[in-house]
Every structure is written in structure tokens, then in C-alpha cells.
Amino acid sequence: MESIGAFLPLILIFGVFYILLIRPQQKKVKAHREMLNNLRRGDKIITSGGIIGTVNKVADNRELQVQVSENVEIKIAPGMVADLYTSTEPDKKKPTKENQNEKKGGLFSGLLGNKK
Numbered sequence: 001m002e003s004i005g006a007f008l009p010l011i012l013i014f015g016v017f018y019i020l021l022i023r024p025q026q027k028k029v030k031a032h033r034e035m036l037n038n039l040r041r042g043d044k045i046i047t048s049g050g051i052i053g054t055v056n057k058v059a060d061n062r063e064l065q066v067q068v069s070e071n072v073e074i075k076i077a078p079g080m081v082a083d084l085y086t087s088t089e090p091d092k093k094k095p096t097k098e099n100q101n102e103k104k105g106g107l108f109s110g111l112l113g114n115k116k
Contacts, residue, residue: 036078039064044085047076052085 039045043055045066053066056073064081067073 035084036081037061039078039081046082046085047080048082049080 053068056067057065
């Protein structure tokens with residue numbers, strides 16, 4: 001009975017490490033592998049070195065041909081792809097009359113309703 005009590009802290013520590021470290025890392029690796037398997041021509045990627053380019057050719061999931069700029073192509077290993085590149089720039093739209101009317105109003109106009 002005392003031998004189980006001696007191993008209980010070790011078992012609890014392993015359980016905490018599994019929940020906090022091992023499991024999330026496995027999910028991250030699985031998501032990265034899935035992303036690599038779904039790479040297609042035309043996808044914009046970021047390499048682990050920070051190079052942003054467009055995939056031109058996927059050869060047997062062993063190498064990618066990436067266009068970095070016009071007339072410049074490089075070959076990289078799929079494992080060097082860090083992430084898919086998505087632009088984070090906000091859409092610059094011209095405000096319409098409806099949007100301008102919504103912006104006008106006081107702090108409580110949303111709660112009390114708009115007066116016309």
C-alpha cells in the first residue's frame with residue numbers, strides 16, 4: 001500500500017505534463033502535417049526562414065517549387081513550410097451613407113434607439 005503512495009506524485013506529475021505539454025504539441029504537429037498534405041498550386045506560404053512565396057509545383061510531397069518573385073523560383077522541402085500566408089490588412093472600403101449614419105450618435109444611442 002505504501003509503494004502506491006510513493007508513486008502517486010510521479011503519476012500525477014506525468015498526468016499534468018501530458019495534459020499541458022504533450023497533448024497540445026501532438027495536436028499542433030497533426031495540424032501542420034494536415035496543412036502540408038493539403039498544399040496546392042497557388043497557395044501562398046511562409047517558410048521557416050521567413051520567405052513568403054507562392055507554390056508553383058508540388059512534386060511527390062518531397063519538394064515544393066515556390067515562386068518568390070517574378071522569374072525567381074526556389075525548391076524547398078515541405079517541412080520548411082511554417083504556415084499558409086493570409087493577408088492581415090483590413091479591407092479599405094469607402095464608407096457608405098448607411099455606415100456613416102451608424103457611426104453618428106452618442107454613447108447610449110445603441111441602447112435607446114436612434115432618433116430621426
